[in-house]
Amino acid sequence: MIVGLATLRLYARHLSPSSYGVVLIAIQILSYLPVIGIGFITPVNQRLLSSSDITERERLLTFAEGFNTWLGVLVALISTLGIGLYSLTGIAQQSGQTLAFFLSLGLITGIGFFISNQMMLLIGLKAQSLVFLIGSLQSWATLAGLWAGFELNLGLWAFPFSSATSTATMWLLTWVAIKRIQPAYRFVHFRTPTDFWQWFNRLKIDGLACVRTQAAITLLFTIDLVIVGTVCGAYEAAVYGVLSRLFAVLRSVLQSLSEASWPIIAQRSQQESNLGQPLLYLNAWMFGAAIGALALTLIPLTRWYMGREWTAAPLVVWLMLARNLVSGLWSAAGYYLLGVGRFTTLCRYVERELIAGTVLAIPLGHFFKLNGVAAAFLVSTGFGTLFPLFRIYARQVNTSPMKLLVKVWSRALAGVLVSLLIAFLLLPGFQQSWRPAVVVIVSAAGGLISGLTWSFLRGLARKSETGGTLSLRQIITQC
Known part of the structure; x- marks a missing residue:
């Protein structure tokens, strides 16, 4: 990072x-x-x-x-x-x-x-x-x-x-x-x-x-940049590329746990089919908290860090934030499917999303520039990462797709709302220079802590019924 x-x-x-x-x-x-x-x-x-x-x-x-x-x-x-x-x-x-x-x-x-x-x-x-x-x-x-x-x-x-x-x-x-x-x-x-x-x-x-x-x-996650460069020009590609690079850094940090999990899943095969679910829920809290923290702060941060000429318009930023939230929530499930060898299934649905995004982005980019390209790839998630691949994962771990989606998205949206509220309250006093970075850290931490607090309270309620003590590992896995 x-x-x-x-x-x-x-x-x-x-x-x-x-x-x-x-x-x-x-x-x-x-x-x-x-x-x-x-x-x-x-x-x-x-x-x-x-x-x-x-x-x-x-x-x-x-x-x-x-x-x-x-x-x-x-x-x-x-x-x-x-x-x-x-x-x-x-x-x-x-x-x-x-x-x-x-x-x-x-x-x-x-x-x-x-x-x-x-x-x-x-x-x-x-x-x-x-x-x-x-x-x-x-x-x-x-x-x-x-x-x-x-x-x-x-x-x-x-x-x-x-x-x-x-x-x-x-x-x-x-x-x-x-x-x-x-x-x-x-x-x-x-x-x-x-x-x-x-x-x-x-x-x-x-x-x-x-x-x-x-x-x-x-x-x-990269063809949109090539389309922007081809349809809109080099300057627009640079502005869009800065955002793409920032989101790539964000994904690499937040997906590191999921990425590290697939070799473990491959070694254990499907003997522990529920191994990925706690990680899926924790991943939802992390992405929700991070996206909510950046929703109001990314533009002033980019303006300070890179300069005004490198800063994209608000609508482009928000469209890309929404897309990265959708793709981020799916990442833990994707690495699980990779670990159990579901290469062909992954390929089919990711290709559908890619084709849909490319087909939509070229005409929309021509007419609406950066906004059109960003919107096209957000819409394309409906062909892969938004629901279809979650359904495949749910079948793999023998659970209901709708219940899984509700659990994942409820946690993600809760993380977004908590961190967004904290950022909204803090940003008026921290708008100058590097200070929005403080808002990002505090609001993202607040969103994640809210998830751990929720898990702690749920675990405490269960332990009061069954007895025993509640460990930190149990708190994290019950997120």
């Missing part, structure tokens, strides 16, 4: 919205490539986590060596050629950068994809904590590279310089981590084992479904 916010500050200090918008679209397009690797490595990790057969695990790792190597070469070529073609477009030529700039950005991104795929294999090796640690250190390396690039007056070349810094950091840390756990693992291995195609055929159905799912999820 800190790195994401600091990065935005660097953009505001060293770039104009228009120049940032041009590069942002290129970076956004390149960010789709890792989806291919994550999609294929996730079924491998799921098999590694659920299998206790040492021989099978070793064969899987041998398959991963060859697969990652060849996939890395392919993606490096695609990213370099693809970004080379983007450099020929009118919006890219507005930046005044040479072909070498775009090719270097594409090549470094392709190499980073290869290293990232190796890092994700640590999840299957039951070292998920190392993935988060390496990812965190990589983020700091990216920030340091970007800062150094701007200080050296590299201009937009600070972006490939920063990517090279983060890729080198990730490679070193990932190599050390994997070698400590699996010394025989080879990072680069062009010779495929004899049973390579056998494993490929066994994994391809889940792998392709997972690639489609990961691609759809990634596109779902």
Whole structure:
């Protein structure tokens, strides 16, 4: 979160919205490539986590060596050629950068994809904590590279310089981590084992479904930015991109518990089908409290932190807040379905939402600009995350879809109302400079505390009937 916010500050200090918008679209397009690797490595990790057969695990790792190597070469070529073609477009030529700039950005991104795929294999090796640690250190390396690039007056070349810094950091840390756990693992291995195609055929159905799912999820939260850049222009893309980046930071923080849960669910399979429900309810309180806290404070915060020219209109902000609330409430259920291997089901509904959002956003964006694009993707949640995927999750855990929705949304709306009320009362006295940040923290904490208080009172009432003491763990799981 800190790195994401600091990065935005660097953009505001060293770039104009228009120049940032041009590069942002290129970076956004390149960010789709890792989806291919994550999609294929996730079924491998799921098999590694659920299998206790040492021989099978070793064969899987041998398959991963060859697969990652060849996939890395392919993606490096695609990213370099693809970004080379983007450099020929009118919006890219507005930046005044040479072909070498775009090719270097594409090549470094392709190499980073290869290293990232190796890092994700640590999840299957039951070292998920190392993935988060390496990812965190990589983020700091990216920030340091970007800062150094701007200080050296590299201009937009600070972006490939920063990517090279983060890729080198990730490679070193990932190599050390994997070698400590699996010394025989080879990072680069062009010779495929004899049973390579056998494993490929066994994994391809889940792998392709997972690639489609990961691609759809990634596109779902980023294609709106590309549409804005194409339909509205580079300046609008920069303004919209700042909001998208802020919400991405918010989701990464609030979804961290859900993201950490799916490998545990994969190891336990469906033996504990209710594992995700307490997390689902806690997630509702967290997202509700955060969205309510930002509803009145995000605009003054953006104006202070980035500058008036980077700040979006209120309607755009509120539409994006509503969409992120809907998608955030679903995240815990989505990671649960990922853990139990429901790749195809996830893929189907996320793709429906993506298609609906894209089809609506292009004409609405043309006529209503940012408001139209934001509204289109809010409406599209009705095809996936708003209800259909909750229904699939409810069936998976043997509960009523309507009861589940009522429980989740009642908690979320309660969190929104409490934090919104606190923000409304505090904001008049904290409008200047950085002070709205205090309002965000206090109001979000108030919304979350209201959820824990509700859970405590419910648990206390139950314990008075059955006897015994009430632990902190029970309070959290009964949210």
